Amino acid sequence: MKIIKDKVAKLSFVALLITMTAAIFYTPTASAHGEKSQAAFMRMRTIHWFDLNWSKDEVAINETMTISGKFHVFAGWPETVDKPEVAFLNIGIPGPVFIRAGSWIGDQLVPRSVSLELGETYTFKVLLKARRPGDWHVHTMLNVEGGGPIIGPGKWVTITGSMGQFVNPLVTLTGDTIDLEDYALDNIYFWHALWYAIGLAWLVFWAKRPMFIPRHIAVSSGKADTLISAGDKKVGIAFALGTMVLVAGSMASTNEKYPVTTPLQAGLMRGMVPIDMPATSVVVKVEDATYRVPGRAMQMTLTITNNGDSAVRLGEFMTASVRFLDADVLEDESGYPDDLLAEEGLTSSDNSPLAPGETRTVNVTASDAAWEVYRLADLIYDPDSRFAGLLFFFDEDGNRQMVMVDAPLIPSFI
Amino acid sequence: MSASQSAVRSRAEAVAVSRTFDWMILFTLFTAVLGGYHIHYMLTGGDWDFWSDWKDRRLWVTVAPIVSITFPAAVQAMLWYRYRLPVGATICVLALLLGEWINRYMNFWGWTYFPVNFCFPSNLMPGAIVLDVILMLGGSMTLTAVVGGLAWGLLFYPGNWPIIAPLHVPVEYNGMMFTLADLQGYHYVRTGTPEYIRMVEKGTLRTFGKDVAPVSAFFSGFVSVIIYFLWHFFGKWFNKTDFISGENV
Ligand SMILES: [Cu+2]
Numbered sequence: 001m002k003i004i005k006d007k008v009a010k011l012s013f014v015a016l017l018i019t020m021t022a023a024i025f026y027t028p029t030a031s032a033h034g035e036k037s038q039a040a041f042m043r044m045r046t047i048h049w050f051d052l053n054w055s056k057d058e059v060a061i062n063e064t065m066t067i068s069g070k071f072h073v074f075a076g077w078p079e080t081v082d083k084p085e086v087a088f089l090n091i092g093i094p095g096p097v098f099i100r101a102g103s104w105i106g107d108q109l110v111p112r113s114v115s116l117e118l119g120e121t122y123t124f125k126v127l128l129k130a131r132r133p134g135d136w137h138v139h140t141m142l143n144v145e146g147g148g149p150i151i152g153p154g155k156w157v158t159i160t161g162s163m164g165q166f167v168n169p170l171v172t173l174t175g176d177t178i179d180l181e182d183y184a185l186d187n188i189y190f191w192h193a194l195w196y197a198i199g200l201a202w203l204v205f206w207a208k209r210p211m212f213i214p215r216h217i218a219v220s221s222g223k224a225d226t227l228i229s230a231g232d233k234k235v236g237i238a239f240a241l242g243t244m245v246l247v248a249g250s251m252a253s254t255n256e257k258y259p260v261t262t263p264l265q266a267g268l269m270r271g272m273v274p275i276d277m278p279a280t281s282v283v284v285k286v287e288d289a290t291y292r293v294p295g296r297a298m299q300m301t302l303t304i305t306n307n308g309d310s311a312v313r314l315g316e317f318m319t320a321s322v323r324f325l326d327a328d329v330l331e332d333e334s335g336y337p338d339d340l341l342a343e344e345g346l347t348s349s350d351n352s353p354l355a356p357g358e359t360r361t362v363n364v365t366a367s368d369a370a371w372e373v374y375r376l377a378d379l380i381y382d383p384d385s386r387f388a389g390l391l392f393f394f395d396e397d398g399n400r401q402m403v404m405v406d407a408p409l410i411p412s413f414i
Numbered sequence: 415m416s417a418s419q420s421a422v423r424s425r426a427e428a429v430a431v432s433r434t435f436d437w438m439i440l441f442t443l444f445t446a447v448l449g450g451y452h453i454h455y456m457l458t459g460g461d462w463d464f465w466s467d468w469k470d471r472r473l474w475v476t477v478a479p480i481v482s483i484t485f486p487a488a489v490q491a492m493l494w495y496r497y498r499l500p501v502g503a504t505i506c507v508l509a510l511l512l513g514e515w516i517n518r519y520m521n522f523w524g525w526t527y528f529p530v531n532f533c534f535p536s537n538l539m540p541g542a543i544v545l546d547v548i549l550m551l552g553g554s555m556t557l558t559a560v561v562g563g564l565a566w567g568l569l570f571y572p573g574n575w576p577i578i579a580p581l582h583v584p585v586e587y588n589g590m591m592f593t594l595a596d597l598q599g600y601h602y603v604r605t606g607t608p609e610y611i612r613m614v615e616k617g618t619l620r621t622f623g624k625d626v627a628p629v630s631a632f633f634s635g636f637v638s639v640i641i642y643f644l645w646h647f648f649g650k651w652f653n654k655t656d657f658i659s660g661e662n663v
Binding site: 199236237250265268 | 435440442467470497498501508515526528531540543546553569577580582583586588589590592593595596600601602608615
């Protein structure tokens with residue numbers, strides 16, 4: 001007897017553990033710090049985010065901020081990743097610390113998935129309303145079906161205040177003003193509690209009498225039929241009929257209370273309008289490119305031809321959200337995240353203005369700890385060891401031209 | 415008759431011990447079902463059950479009953495043939511809903527701060543009670559599978575409608591129409607659940623127009639019948655005592 005009791009107790013304990021694991025283990029993804037673990041080629045050869053602006057560093061509960069900028073859909077999209085034919089403009093935050101009050105590609109609100117074209121550049125804007133206090137890393141993000149999340153740069157934003165003050169008021173098309181934060185919550189609790197109580201009552205009805213051993217003995221000795229009485233059947237019928245009446249009745253009263261309802265809205269949105277980037281008059285040919293592992297620097301030999309009518313200088317090389325600037329040409333005034341900004345990370349063997357019609361071959365070096373910190377150097381271990389990025393040239397009037405580069409990369413270990 | 419053959423000395427003691435066993439077995443069954451059923455339901459029903467903006471008229475209505483009739487069928491098989499207890503489905507759903515509510519309240523809301531009105535579970539209780547009562551009245555697996563399975567599928571949507579209807583009220587937002595549930599999905603950012611993963615309002619039932627929910631419910635009921643049979647046999651097999659030695663078990 002004691003042994004069996006112990007065994008049952010042990011088994012109960014195991015079951016309890018399983019339960020706890022099952023119940024407590026699952027939490028929807030809250031973290032948004034996957035940026036460094038994402039394969040370098042994914043970050044270099046898919047979406048290039050630029051001209052980014054986080055409108056605030058600190059924002060109070062219920063106040064809004066925007067993240068805006070442009071993204072270029074790289075024409076040399078890797079074959080191993082599905083093309084962004086079904087993509088969703090997301091935001092990389094740890095759970096709903098902000099609510100996404102709006103998001104646009106061009107002028108189009110994009111609450112649903114969209115279709116994007118390779119080689120095009122789009123403007124975007126995400127409007128966020130602060131909900132939960134704390135310091136949060138806020139990333140731009142685009143999810144691509146068959147490709148996964150493509151995470152852009154992140155910047156720390158502080159939310160102040162208390163979450164209890166957060167409200168999310170809306171006016172429905174039926175004219176009611178509601179707060180979506182706790183709308184219909186009582187109704188949800190009420191129906192779940194009511195049905196739980198009914199189910200519990202049915203269980204208690206049977207658990208009030210001896211359950212397992214005596215019933216098992218009765219069943220094994222052929223007296224199973226005596227175990228369900230006529231009275232039990234009556235109670236059962238009452239439960240079943242009551243259930244059906246309650247389902248039908250509550251459905252009818254709900255329809256009366258909410259005469260206007262619509263199905264969930266879904267479906268892919270097409271026809272996103274890209275922006276016209278200024279025509280490029282600079283042509284760049286990558287002669288070779290090496291990554292020097294000990295120096296954490298990438299060296300490129302570029303042959304640059306200026307077909308325009310104004311002299312140009314190279315101001316920036318950007319790849320995987322890391323910006324290497326030539327301080328003589330360009331200074332960042334947008335408050336770009338420090339860890340992704342190499343203010344003097346770009347040097348050139350000759351960066352004097354390149355006159356119209358002139359061609360020059362230069363050695364350009366992009367060096368910064370970010371190569372290691374952001375694990376971009378891992379690129380050399382990728383199956384297709386290529387790099388890609390954007391070069392920005394500036395003429396004397398400050399006009400900018402964007403030129404894509406995409407070439408093999410040879411590692412150098414000495 | 416020696417002491418080693420019986421652990422109890424009187425009838426009263428036997429009754430007390432038997433009652434203790436009742437509670438221990440019930441507790442064990444409840445927690446084991448909670449764990450197994452909960453994991454099973456999360457893996458198969460998953461997002462359809464997690465989020466209000468997945469609770470549509472087509473796929474949620476179809477998928478949720480089909481994947482949730484599994485454990486009730488198996489546990490019914492065990493409790494009915496061994497103990498003539500018509501509570502298998504109800505115990506399963508009570509256990510599942512308890513586990514789900516703990517998860518939604520502690521994790522979805524308490525840890526990640528998704529509002530509860532966005533991540534509440536589906537209600538499976540009406541189908542469970544009817545399933546148990548049909549088994550009790552008919553005492554037949556076939557009848558329970560056919561009538562009960564169908565009822566399980568049919569009762570699901572109306573049983574949940576009072577809970578989700580308020581979230582299907584339309585709203586205009588930045589020049590587009592949403593249901594409030596859609597807007598919840600848009601507002602309360604899920605980094606790991608991009609919009610295209612959402613499988614709602616898709617399928618081949620377009621020709622039925624507005625009445626798509628009843629058609630989906632019927633289809634779900636038919637498949638539930640088959641799944642009931644299948645899992646009923648799992649339950650019977652799992653419930654065999656072949657692996658325990660001893661007589662009269
Ligand atoms: Cu981050």
